[in-house]
Amino acid sequence: MNNKIKRATGLLIIEVVNSNANGNPDFDAEPRQRPNGIGEISAVSFKRKLRDLLEDHNSPFFQTLPEKFRENPDHYCILESRGRDRQTIKKEMSETGNLVSFDQKEFLNSTFVKKYWDARIFGNTFLEGGANKGFIKTGVVQVGMGISLSPVNIIRHTNTSKAGVQEGKNSGLAPMAHRVVEHGVYCIPFYVNPNYADKSGCTADDIELLKLLIPYAYDLNRSAIRTDVRIRHAWYIEHKNILGSCPEYLLIEALTPERIGDQEEPSKSWKDYADKTGLPEELAEKVESCVDLVNL
Numbered sequence: 001m002n003n004k005i006k007r008a009t010g011l012l013i014i015e016v017v018n019s020n021a022n023g024n025p026d027f028d029a030e031p032r033q034r035p036n037g038i039g040e041i042s043a044v045s046f047k048r049k050l051r052d053l054l055e056d057h058n059s060p061f062f063q064t065l066p067e068k069f070r071e072n073p074d075h076y077c078i079l080e081s082r083g084r085d086r087q088t089i090k091k092e093m094s095e096t097g098n099l100v101s102f103d104q105k106e107f108l109n110s111t112f113v114k115k116y117w118d119a120r121i122f123g124n125t126f127l128e129g130g131a132n133k134g135f136i137k138t139g140v141v142q143v144g145m146g147i148s149l150s151p152v153n154i155i156r157h158t159n160t161s162k163a164g165v166q167e168g169k170n171s172g173l174a175p176m177a178h179r180v181v182e183h184g185v186y187c188i189p190f191y192v193n194p195n196y197a198d199k200s201g202c203t204a205d206d207i208e209l210l211k212l213l214i215p216y217a218y219d220l221n222r223s224a225i226r227t228d229v230r231i232r233h234a235w236y237i238e239h240k241n242i243l244g245s246c247p248e249y250l251l252i253e254a255l256t257p258e259r260i261g262d263q264e265e266p267s268k269s270w271k272d273y274a275d276k277t278g279l280p281e282e283l284a285e286k287v288e289s290c291v292d293l294v295n296l
Helices: 043-055 086-093 104-108 111-115 117-122 194-200 204-216 248-255
Strands: 008-019 038-041 141-143 146-151 154-161 172-192 229-239 287-292
Touching: 008 248, 038 172, 043 117, 043 141, 043 204, 086 111, 104 111, 111 117, 117 141, 117 194, 117 204, 172 248, 204 229, 229 248
Parallel strands: none
Antiparallel strands: 008 172, 008 229, 038 146, 141 172, 146 172, 154 172, 229 287
16 A cells, blocks of 8 residues: 655745744744744644645635545545544544554554544644553654744734724724744755555555645645745655665755855845755766656
C-alpha cells in the first residue's frame, strides 16, 4: 500500500506583503518575530491552512479535485477540527473503545486510519489518559518552522469604527487591532519520510493530495489581516531511494533565495532577493526530480 511513497524534500518560499501570516496568541496576535527581528511562521499555522482547505467537502476547491478524492470524501476528513467528539474518535481508533491495549494490524484497519487524512500524513497525538502509546503516530510529513531571510518590519494601526467596539459605546477605536508585516520572504522546509507510512497508514494518494493542496494554502484562506501572502515557490524534490540520494540541507540551501544588499535591514519587495529557479546541475543529477508545485 505504501511502497509507492518516495522520500522527498520540500521547500516553500513565501512572500508576505502587508499581512499577518501567523499571529502569536501569547502577544495579542502580533506577527511572530524573534528578538533579532527575524519573522516566523509556525508549522502548526501552515498545516492549519491545509486542514481548513480540505475540511469543507462542499467547497469549490474540493469539487475540482481528481475524481478518486471526490468519490471518497469520508476518507479525507480532518482529525484536528473544532468541536470534535473525543468519545467518538476513541471508538474509531478501536472498535471496543478500549485504548489500553494496542494492535498495529487492527489499528491500520480502523475507521480512524481510513477516515482522517491529517492523522495519516502528519501523525497524531490524540491520546486519553491511560491509553496505550502505540496509538500515537509520527507523521510521514514533517513541516519545519518558517523563518524570514531578513528582519521584518511590523506595522501597527488602530482601527476606527462607527459601530461600538466596547460595550456601552456607539463608536470608537480598536487599539492596535491591525498588526501586519510590511514585507518579508520566509522559507518553510518540509520532509516526506516513507519509513513511517506503515505505522500511520499513509498512502501515495495522501501525498498526492498534499501536493495539490499546498499551492492554494493561502490563496483560498485569505482573511482581513492576511490579504497578501504569496507562495512564490513550492519546491518538491523526490530522491532516488528511500534513504535519500542527496543531503537535504544541500537541496534547501540551493533553492533558498539570496538577499541583495544589507541582510540586516527589512526588505521592501521581491526585487530585494535573487530568486532561484531550480537546482544546480550537480545536485539535480543526485535526485529523481525537482518540480515547483506552484507551476504545475
